[in-house]
Amino acid sequence: MTQAAATGTIGHDLATWQRPRVTGGPFKQMFFTWFQPVVLLAMIAFWTFAPDRYATFAWAVGIGIALRLICLVLEWVSQRHASWQLTWKELTTDLFYVGISYTLVKYAGKHIGSDAAIDAIKHSFNLHTAWAGHWPFLLQVFLTMFLFDFGQYWMHRAMHNWHPLWLTHAPHHFITQLNVFKGAVGNPVELFLIGLGLGGFFDFLPRAALAAGGISLAIDVYNHANIRFNTPRWWLYLFNSIEHHSLHHSQDYDSTRCNYAGTFIFIDRLFGTCIDDESELVGQEGGRRMSIREQMLYPFLPLRRLLPLGHDPQAVPAE
Numbered sequence: 553m554t555q556a557a558a559t560g561t562i563g564h565d566l567a568t569w570q571r572p573r574v575t576g577g578p579f580k581q582m583f584f585t586w587f588q589p590v591v592l593l594a595m596i597a598f599w600t601f602a603p604d605r606y607a608t609f610a611w612a613v614g615i616g617i618a619l620r621l622i623c624l625v626l627e628w629v630s631q632r633h634a635s636w637q638l639t640w641k642e643l644t645t646d647l648f649y650v651g652i653s654y655t656l657v658k659y660a661g662k663h664i665g666s667d668a669a670i671d672a673i674k675h676s677f678n679l680h681t682a683w684a685g686h687w688p689f690l691l692q693v694f695l696t697m698f699l700f701d702f703g704q705y706w707m708h709r710a711m712h713n714w715h716p717l718w719l720t721h722a723p724h725h726f727i728t729q730l731n732v733f734k735g736a737v738g739n740p741v742e743l744f745l746i747g748l749g750l751g752g753f754f755d756f757l758p759r760a761a762l763a764a765g766g767i768s769l770a771i772d773v774y775n776h777a778n779i780r781f782n783t784p785r786w787w788l789y790l791f792n793s794i795e796h797h798s799l800h801h802s803q804d805y806d807s808t809r810c811n812y813a814g815t816f817i818f819i820d821r822l823f824g825t826c827i828d829d830e831s832e833l834v835g836q837e838g839g840r841r842m843s844i845r846e847q848m849l850y851p852f853l854p855l856r857r858l859l860p861l862g863h864d865p866q867a868v869p870a871e
């Protein structure tokens with residue numbers, strides 16, 4: 553438990569936590585109450601029942617882009633905080649990082665990431681796990697999602713507890729507002745580390761991996777989005793949310809040390825790191841906005857102190 557939680561300055565009892573509701577008429581209320589559960593059910597149904605010709609990587613990418621664009625529109629229809637309103641500058645920066653995560657980070661993950669390493673280990677020990685592909689399909693999907701999130705929980709928690717890893721993750725915490733594409737903003741080294749996982753040990757069906765990606769997205773796409781939903785309590789109990797994740801982005805470092813899971817907040821509940829609360833004021837160093845250049849160089853700052861390489865990017869003024 554963090555100091556702020558222990559002293560009672562943050563955190564609610566989930567059962568009695570009163571959150572601001574969506575403003576507007578009955579249709580808008582219904583839409584923003586049911587949107588998240590209905591999209592999740594639709595995603596599960598699609599990946600379970602769609603014919604093979606639709607259960608492809610191209611469809612997974614297409615659905616992912618469509619869902620993000622819908623969220624972009626919803627940020628305008630039911631805005632969470634006016635102070636997080638997207639500007640052209642923010643959107644351009646975000647899309648730069650989306651481009652990097654779709655290309656550079658994916659490429660590195662594929663060739664030097666955990667799946668490549670696990671393949672090599674399985675090959676040298678002559679391990680075969682094809683039996684995993686005969687398990688019930690939704691079990692394969694859930695295990696893929698859970699193993700990935702369990703790994704990223706511990707990696708993320710380590711990033712908040714060990715300085716060399718924090719340096720790779722800190723740029724993500726320097727974002728000064730939350731929007732749908734902000735999940736991609738960060739140093740590429742961090743995005744690579746977070747992508748490591750143990751799921752590659754099981755030879756689940758390729759379709760299970762696509763389904764896991766799609767269903768995870770239907771849960772965690774809202775974690776950075778500036779959208780006000782009437783999110784059901786059971787959702788907040790099981791899944792990560794903008795509430796939990798905005799608290800994780802708090803300006804005071806102590807309040808960031810909770811809610812580490814990407815998808816399943818119940819992992820935080822299991823390990824005592826969940827705090828049910830939210831924050832509007834996000835960022836680090838009082839909300840100083842980092843330039844892209846500084847975000848790229850930040851993990852390597854200690855090297856600059858060792859070597860006389862010129863100016864410390866820390867000295868670059870905020871824009």
Ligand SMILES: [Zn+2]
Binds near residue numbers: 708800
């Ligand atoms: Zn973090």
Ligand SMILES: [Zn+2]
Binds near residue numbers: 734797801
């Ligand atoms: Zn975040």
